[in-house]
Amino acid sequence: MHNVLLPRVNDFAIKLANVNGTGSASANGLLMQSIFRMGIPVSGKNLFPSNIQGLPTWYEIRVNKEGYTARALDYDLVVAMNAQTYDRDVREVRPGGFLLHDSSWPLAPALRREDITFIGVPYAKMCNEAFTGSRERILMKNIVYAGSLVALLDIDIDVVEGMLAEKFAKKPALRESNSKAIRMGYDYAKAHYACPLPFRLEKMDGNQDSVLMTGNAATALGCLYAGATVAAWYPITPATSVMDEFTDLCKRYRRDPETGRSNFMILQAEDELAAIGMVIGASWAGARSFTSTSGPGVSLMNELLGLAYYAEIPAVLVDVQRVGPSTGMPTRTQQGDLFECAYASHGDTKHILLLPANPRECFEFAVRSFDLAEQFQTPVIMLSDLDIGMNDWVVPKLTWDDSYRPSRGRVLTAEELEKLPSFHRYSDEDENNVPPRTLPGVHAKGAFFTRGSGHNKFGGYTEIPDEYQEVVDRLLKKHQSAARFVPAPVIERRPGARFGLVTVGGCDLAAREALDTLAVRGVPMDYMRVRGFPFDQPVEQFLLEHDLCFVVEQNRDGQLNSLFTIETAVPKDKLRSLRFYGGFPLSARHVVHAVLKELGD
Numbered sequence: 001m002h003n004v005l006l007p008r009v010n011d012f013a014i015k016l017a018n019v020n021g022t023g024s025a026s027a028n029g030l031l032m033q034s035i036f037r038m039g040i041p042v043s044g045k046n047l048f049p050s051n052i053q054g055l056p057t058w059y060e061i062r063v064n065k066e067g068y069t070a071r072a073l074d075y076d077l078v079v080a081m082n083a084q085t086y087d088r089d090v091r092e093v094r095p096g097g098f099l100l101h102d103s104s105w106p107l108a109p110a111l112r113r114e115d116i117t118f119i120g121v122p123y124a125k126m127c128n129e130a131f132t133g134s135r136e137r138i139l140m141k142n143i144v145y146a147g148s149l150v151a152l153l154d155i156d157i158d159v160v161e162g163m164l165a166e167k168f169a170k171k172p173a174l175r176e177s178n179s180k181a182i183r184m185g186y187d188y189a190k191a192h193y194a195c196p197l198p199f200r201l202e203k204m205d206g207n208q209d210s211v212l213m214t215g216n217a218a219t220a221l222g223c224l225y226a227g228a229t230v231a232a233w234y235p236i237t238p239a240t241s242v243m244d245e246f247t248d249l250c251k252r253y254r255r256d257p258e259t260g261r262s263n264f265m266i267l268q269a270e271d272e273l274a275a276i277g278m279v280i281g282a283s284w285a286g287a288r289s290f291t292s293t294s295g296p297g298v299s300l301m302n303e304l305l306g307l308a309y310y311a312e313i314p315a316v317l318v319d320v321q322r323v324g325p326s327t328g329m330p331t332r333t334q335q336g337d338l339f340e341c342a343y344a345s346h347g348d349t350k351h352i353l354l355l356p357a358n359p360r361e362c363f364e365f366a367v368r369s370f371d372l373a374e375q376f377q378t379p380v381i382m383l384s385d386l387d388i389g390m391n392d393w394v395v396p397k398l399t400w401d402d403s404y405r406p407s408r409g410r411v412l413t414a415e416e417l418e419k420l421p422s423f424h425r426y427s428d429e430d431e432n433n434v435p436p437r438t439l440p441g442v443h444a445k446g447a448f449f450t451r452g453s454g455h456n457k458f459g460g461y462t463e464i465p466d467e468y469q470e471v472v473d474r475l476l477k478k479h480q481s482a483a484r485f486v487p488a489p490v491i492e493r494r495p496g497a498r499f500g501l502v503t504v505g506g507c508d509l510a511a512r513e514a515l516d517t518l519a520v521r522g523v524p525m526d527y528m529r530v531r532g533f534p535f536d537q538p539v540e541q542f543l544l545e546h547d548l549c550f551v552v553e554q555n556r557d558g559q560l561n562s563l564f565t566i567e568t569a570v571p572k573d574k575l576r577s578l579r580f581y582g583g584f585p586l587s588a589r590h591v592v593h594a595v596l597k598e599l600g601d
Helices: 024-037 083-091 123-130 134-153 157-167 172-192 215-226 240-253 272-284 295-311 338-342 359-376 386-390 414-419 465-484 505-520 537-544 559-567 588-599
Strands: 011-019 042-047 056-064 075-080 093-102 117-121 210-214 230-233 265-268 289-293 315-321 352-354 379-385 392-396 490-492 499-504 525-530 548-553 575-579
Touching: 011 024, 011 083, 011 134, 024 042, 024 056, 024 134, 024 157, 024 392, 042 392, 075 083, 075 134, 083 093, 093 134, 117 134, 117 172, 123 134, 123 172, 134 157, 134 172, 157 172, 210 215, 210 386, 215 240, 215 315, 215 359, 215 379, 215 386, 230 240, 230 272, 240 265, 240 289, 240 386, 265 272, 272 289, 272 295, 272 315, 289 295, 295 315, 295 338, 295 379, 295 465, 315 359, 315 386, 338 352, 338 379, 338 559, 352 359, 359 379, 359 386, 359 392, 359 465, 379 386, 379 505, 386 505, 499 505, 499 537, 499 559, 505 525, 505 548, 505 588, 525 537, 548 559, 548 588, 559 575, 575 588
Parallel strands: 011 075, 075 093, 093 117, 230 265, 230 289, 289 315, 315 379, 352 379, 499 525, 499 548, 548 575
Antiparallel strands: 011 056, 042 056, 210 392, 490 525
């Protein structure tokens, strides 16, 4: 006898199992975006392999009217469209749930479960009869199963049709074939099964004033708004779409409307070393310049990042993190670059880090990265990750202050240089230990060249220990001064909390859901999400004032936890490291189980 799922509205999770390279992303995205347009809080996680075609891929959609949209681990419905993963897909359906499959071929008896309901639709047979050409049949099969889900989940079919009309406005033949495929799946499900299922959708206004976007698109938009005009890069998953989006934006907004002349320069370099070198050169010349990459690219950029740190040249680097080490798993998410970026390069080097948790912060922090880089004359690294960068997130609409003006830092004009008896590149620092700089060609008194070798405070070559130490000691003070200017941590408190939960980046949604679950179970906890490095005083204070702080992050070695022990005075025994690093986005269940285990519950 089947377990019975109680009726639920706008609260369920489904998993779609496909073969990579068959065009399933379009169908899955159509479903997720349709749910968003119905005003229902939703998330979509694309779990795909790094090969081009042939391996299993999954897409997870979570719907929750309360706004809990971190990754779910219990699936009410699994869509099994890949025979290679049938066994796994059947096992992942929760008791009482449903499995939708292609009944053109019978399921093996061993796959049957008595506690779930099987919904068979002959997708291959239907597409072979309705469409011509093998590729079209494969692509349309995905749209047909999307049509079945429209009926089974009670998705507003008018919303779906409207999206098809938008997408294929200039391609009427494609619109017609996609609409036909949607109706085929919809009509079959309506004719053969009770629709909707016990869990279904109902329009609400939970996405009011929100947008659906990826972190990489938001990052590119932030770079545009910040005034970036030069970008250099080398393709790498999962950061490539940052530059793709930035290129499209520049073609649209950085061309003279009268002459058609481009007011930007985007260069695909021969490798990551060349890319960061181009960025540093352009920044030294006065342009706002950046590069985007992932962990392996940061590894290659280390020496030149050290040059920019030591020679005090602004530069912005966007690191969309993925699983390492080495090639690792290029299409899986992780937070394994914290140490690499904080201390990138040999010798005594420390960098400013910005740590967004969602696409909206990617937009805002991208702008802030350029201001900080020029204010402190140093590289600034913004660390996103694959989950934030490549998946669609529901976030509040992006806002912009039209009065914004770039903060260029201490850049001397020709008039200011003319009044000086002489100019020394690394002298006359301000209250934040930042000296003035000049742009090449502005005035003969300015610094036309910058040393990456041993230099004194006047910019001259030296190997005298005291002169060298004077410069690098000021660099450390400058870095420490930046703590007051990086984004402040998000801190939230609950009555009676003795413990703290601390996290970073894309763990935010899972951590917040876990906090609510733990509170219901009698374990109230305060919350802190770190958003910048170096750490300012509120970070250390939060860690010190709790009996224990549980540090949640997605890497094996507890890198954020280690940064706390190195960069603050917090005793190690006040910290408990909770690490999840398999490559998939974090779930609240992971956090809840780990915390209760540590507490002995």
